[in-house]
Amino acid sequence: MEYRLKKSLGQHFLKDENICKRIIDELQQHKFSQLLEVGPGGGALTKYLLKIPGIEFKAVELDAEKVAFLEKTYPAIKDKIIHESFLDINPPFEGEFTLVGNFPYNISTQILFKVLEWKQQVPVSVGMFQKEVAQRAASKEGSKVYGVLSVLVQAFYTVTYLFDVEPSSFTPPPKVMSGVIRLTRRQDVPEMKSEKAFFNLVKTAFNQRRKTLRNAVKSLFSADELKDELFNKRAEVLSVEEFAALTFRMA
Numbered sequence: 001m002e003y004r005l006k007k008s009l010g011q012h013f014l015k016d017e018n019i020c021k022r023i024i025d026e027l028q029q030h031k032f033s034q035l036l037e038v039g040p041g042g043g044a045l046t047k048y049l050l051k052i053p054g055i056e057f058k059a060v061e062l063d064a065e066k067v068a069f070l071e072k073t074y075p076a077i078k079d080k081i082i083h084e085s086f087l088d089i090n091p092p093f094e095g096e097f098t099l100v101g102n103f104p105y106n107i108s109t110q111i112l113f114k115v116l117e118w119k120q121q122v123p124v125s126v127g128m129f130q131k132e133v134a135q136r137a138a139s140k141e142g143s144k145v146y147g148v149l150s151v152l153v154q155a156f157y158t159v160t161y162l163f164d165v166e167p168s169s170f171t172p173p174p175k176v177m178s179g180v181i182r183l184t185r186r187q188d189v190p191e192m193k194s195e196k197a198f199f200n201l202v203k204t205a206f207n208q209r210r211k212t213l214r215n216a217v218k219s220l221f222s223a224d225e226l227k228d229e230l231f232n233k234r235a236e237v238l239s240v241e242e243f244a245a246l247t248f249r250m251a
Helices: 019-029 062-073 105-117 131-138 148-157 196-206 241-247
Strands: 033-036 056-060 098-100 123-128 155-163 178-185
Touching: 019 098, 019 123, 019 155, 033 178, 056 131, 062 098, 062 148, 098 148, 105 131, 105 148, 123 131, 123 155, 131 178, 148 155, 148 196, 148 241
Parallel strands: 033 056, 033 098, 098 123
Antiparallel strands: 123 178, 155 178
C-alpha cells in the first residue's frame, strides 16, 4: 500500500535513517512514560518509537490515508492513533507526557503555541521544524530573528538547537533547511504579573518592532512610567526576564 504526499498538509517525509536515530537518541536523554508523536506520516520515527519499552505511546495524524498506511504497516500502532488535527485535540494523556515529531511546516509556530498551552503537562518536546522557525524559537535577545515566539517560548522552556537537517533527508526535499530543537520546561520561570499581561506586552512590543518601546507599548503604561530610559530601547534587545519584570509596571 502506498500513500501520497499532500502539500496542503505541509508533508515532507523523513527518509534519512541516521537523522531518525539522532532524533530518537535526543528524545531518550530524558525519561518519560507517556509519549505523543505529532504527524507520524509514513512512520519514519514511529517505527522506532513503537519499540521503546515500558511507555504508553499515541500518535496524532490528520490524514486518513496515512492512518490506514500506518495501521497496515505497523500493526502495533492500532488503537494508538488519534485521527484529528493536533491543533484541535485536548491533551491525550492524564499527567505528564513528552512530545516528539517531524512537525508539519505549515503549522509549526502554532504547534509551539499549543505546547505552551499544555506546559503543565509537557516537560520535554523534541521536534523538527523548518530551520527558520527552530532558530526563532532558540534565538536570544539582540538577534535579528528574536521575536514574539522566542520570548514566549523561552519564558517557560529552555530551548536547545540540536542540529540542522538537509533537504536531501526528505521525500520530497523541501526548499528550506530544517532544524531539530529540544524544549525543556524551566523550573525557574521568571515572575510576571500574569501570563495574560506578559503575552499582551510581548505581542504589543514586537508588533511594531522598529519603533522604540515607548511608541510601541504606550497604550499599556502610564505617562510617568514611559519616562523611564528603558523605553528608549527596542523590543528585540530586552531579555525574557526584562519583559517579565516589566509586566509589574503595566497600567
